[in-house]
Each structure stands twice: as structure tokens, then as C-alpha cells.
Amino acid sequence: MAGVMWNCDAAMLRYRTGHELSVLLGTDQWLEWVVADPMHAAGLMTPDGIRHVLDEPSKFAALAVLASEVAALRATVASEWLPMLKSHTTNFAADRRSLLEDVLISG
Numbered sequence: 001m002a003g004v005m006w007n008c009d010a011a012m013l014r015y016r017t018g019h020e021l022s023v024l025l026g027t028d029q030w031l032e033w034v035v036a037d038p039m040h041a042a043g044l045m046t047p048d049g050i051r052h053v054l055d056e057p058s059k060f061a062a063l064a065v066l067a068s069e070v071a072a073l074r075a076t077v078a079s080e081w082l083p084m085l086k087s088h089t090t091n092f093a094a095d096r097r098s099l100l101e102d103v104l105i106s107g
Contacts, residue, residue: 003044003053004030004031004034005027005030007044007045007053008030009030021081024074027070028070028071028074031070032067035063035064035067038060041054042054
């Protein structure tokens with residue numbers, strides 16, 4: 001997981017104070033993209049540049065399972081926030097992917 005995320009575009013994991021869920025969204029999008037592009041995934045290197053991250057078919061299969069689990073987590077978190085956002089604003093993102101970017105956690 002660490003090797004895969006090391007290769008993630010930092011812009012996808014942007015973090016703004018109070019918008020912690022955007023990191024979950026970025027992680028979901030990155031993993032989805034990597035799984036959808038096996039050729040690119042095969043070229044991901046470890047941070048030290050010594051070997052490929054997904055150097056065995058079993059690692060790619062495990063990545064696909066992980067991506068599915070992160071997608072399910074994102075959907076669950078978004079569905080938990082959706083009712084609260086509906087009750088507090090009339091201008092909310094109905095799309096669950098966009099929703100996580102719009103969630104502001106006060107604290």
C-alpha cells in the first residue's frame with residue numbers, strides 16, 4: 001500500500017483544513033485509476049527505486065481487493081454525511097464522489 005501511495009500524484013491527496021475526507025476521495029480515485037491501468041501499475045517503483053511495487057500478480061490482485069474496499073468505505077462515509085448535508089444546506093453535491101470534497105468538519 002505504501003509503495004502504491006508513494007507514486008500517487010500529491011494533488012490527488014490535497015488536504016485543506018476541515019476537509020479531511022478529501023484524502024479518502026483522492027485515495028479512492030488513485031487506487032481506482034491504478035487498477036484500471038495495469039500497464040501503468042506495473043511500472044510503479046518503490047520509493048528507493050530498486051524494484052517495482054507490483055512485482056507479482058498476487059500483489060496486483062490484492063491491490064484490486066484493496067481498491068474495492070476503499071471504494072466501499074468512501075461510499076459508506078459519503079452516505080453517512082449525505083443526510084446531514086441535506087438538512088444543513090440547499091446547495092450540496094448529490095454525487096457521492098463530489099460530496100466528500102464538500103464535507104467540512106468543524107473542530
